[in-house]
Amino acid sequence: MKFVCTQENLRYGVSLVSKLPSRSVGLPILNNVMLEVVGGVLKVSSTNLEIGVITEIRGKSESDGSFTVDAKVFSDYVSMLPGGNVTLELVKGQLKVECGNFSTKIRGQSSDEFPIIPRVATQKTASVDSSALKECLSKTMFSVSLDSMRPEITGVLMSGSGKKVVMVATDSYRLSECALMLSEGEYSGKCIIPLRALSELDRALSGDDVADMYVDENQIMFVVGQTIIISKLIEGEYPDHTQIIPKSFSTVAEVGKNDLMQATRAASLFARSGIYDISLKFGEKKGVVEVGTSNVQVGEQETRLDADISGSPLTVVFNYKYLLDGLQSFVGDIVVFKMDSSTTPVVMKSDKDKEYLYMIMPIKQ
Numbered sequence: 001m002k003f004v005c006t007q008e009n010l011r012y013g014v015s016l017v018s019k020l021p022s023r024s025v026g027l028p029i030l031n032n033v034m035l036e037v038v039g040g041v042l043k044v045s046s047t048n049l050e051i052g053v054i055t056e057i058r059g060k061s062e063s064d065g066s067f068t069v070d071a072k073v074f075s076d077y078v079s080m081l082p083g084g085n086v087t088l089e090l091v092k093g094q095l096k097v098e099c100g101n102f103s104t105k106i107r108g109q110s111s112d113e114f115p116i117i118p119r120v121a122t123q124k125t126a127s128v129d130s131s132a133l134k135e136c137l138s139k140t141m142f143s144v145s146l147d148s149m150r151p152e153i154t155g156v157l158m159s160g161s162g163k164k165v166v167m168v169a170t171d172s173y174r175l176s177e178c179a180l181m182l183s184e185g186e187y188s189g190k191c192i193i194p195l196r197a198l199s200e201l202d203r204a205l206s207g208d209d210v211a212d213m214y215v216d217e218n219q220i221m222f223v224v225g226q227t228i229i230i231s232k233l234i235e236g237e238y239p240d241h242t243q244i245i246p247k248s249f250s251t252v253a254e255v256g257k258n259d260l261m262q263a264t265r266a267a268s269l270f271a272r273s274g275i276y277d278i279s280l281k282f283g284e285k286k287g288v289v290e291v292g293t294s295n296v297q298v299g300e301q302e303t304r305l306d307a308d309i310s311g312s313p314l315t316v317v318f319n320y321k322y323l324l325d326g327l328q329s330f331v332g333d334i335v336v337f338k339m340d341s342s343t344t345p346v347v348m349k350s351d352k353d354k355e356y357l358y359m360i361m362p363i364k365q
Contacts, residue, residue: 001065001090003037005057007081007099010042013057016204016227017046018075020053020196032068033075034114035088035095037061042088045117046071051197052117055204056226069095069108077104117230120214120221126185128165130209130224136167136178137202139329139356144195145171152236155194160187168241172361174322175241175345176329179355183210192238193220197231204229245359246345249338251311253282254351255289257335261327263291263303268320270294270301277363278320282337283313316342317363326358 014033021031027049036043040061045054067090074095078086081099089096094105137156145153150172157168163186166179197220204227205211214221221230267278270293281290287309292302316339327335332352339346342365348358 002062005059017053018071020046021071033071034068036066052230054228066111122216125215126182130205134205139178140169140176143169143176155192155234157238159190175359192234251314251339253337254308276319281315283309
């Protein structure tokens with residue numbers, strides 16, 4: 001095995017696959033990435049048995065072959081190499097890496113022990129614009145639950161009806177819902193995609209690429225440029241989120257996003273540790289939302305912001321971390337709050353994005 005390519009291409013390709021491997025005591029080879037030279041292309045792949053990532057790097061091949069090396073060691077070393085051509089060569093059971101004045105040999109394992117990454121056995125389901133998909137992921141992934149006791153909400157629900165796809169994430173305390181249109185093909189159905197798989201996909205999405213999507217009963221595969229992400233789907237029934245999104249509201253308020261973020265951060269300094277509570281008083285004073293909190297050990301803080309408020313005056317207590325997450329995910333300058341009471345879910349939307357909503361449960365006093 002001998003292959004030559006630019007340091008820039010190698011660094012980028014390795015960076016796409018090197019984050020997935022984890023320290024596995026039971027199966028040490030899962031700590032590695034596999035390097036396979038075939039037909040003038042270097043294929044770099046990694047897997048944790050649930051998810052697989054494969055990317056191709058163009059270059060000059062002098063001989064085919066394959067080998068596996070520690071993902072972190074290889075990635076860190078390649079990132080430190082100077083610009084120019086890098087030569088990878090398998091010599092006496094070690095990977096020899098040469099670039100300019102740099103030369104090293106990395107011990108590894110035979111590729112015969114590396115798990116086979118299965119492909120999704122189906123035709124392409126649909127395609128979606130990479131930038132639109134990346135934006136949708138940024139608006140949903142942060143709401144995914146990390147509680148392994150409820151595996152069905154540790155991923156993002158993707159449901160489709162023809163050309164439109166809706167992605168939903170929740171951890172029971174807040175919920176994100178984002179819709180996007182497919183650029184090619186259609187998808188009708190539902191599946192739950194693991195958060196880790198979407199994190200790998202998000203890393204691969206860039207520029208004006210199109211992401212091709214392949215879905216079968218148990219797996220999903222995304223193809224972005226020269227990179228493939230394959231993942232098992234999460235089994236189980238996702239909660240019917242449509243039943244918990246309020247349809248009627250007693251209070252609606254429009255507030256400047258940046259001013260509210262600044263006021264929220266100021267109030268957060270005085271929030272109670274572990275509770276993270278701040279209060280938003282809508283309309284107690286006409287045309288004003290008061291953002292503040294008090295803590296007997298630290299003190300109190302309040303900021304008054306101009307707002308366009310209709311309906312009944314209302315005070316709602318939020319977890320400031322969840323509130324900031326939502327505010328940071330919105331485009332546009334205005335955030336719209338739609339509320340019915342101090343104990344029911346609050347819907348937040350942007351004046352510039354009708355296809356996205358963020359819902360947060362208030363803290364009950």
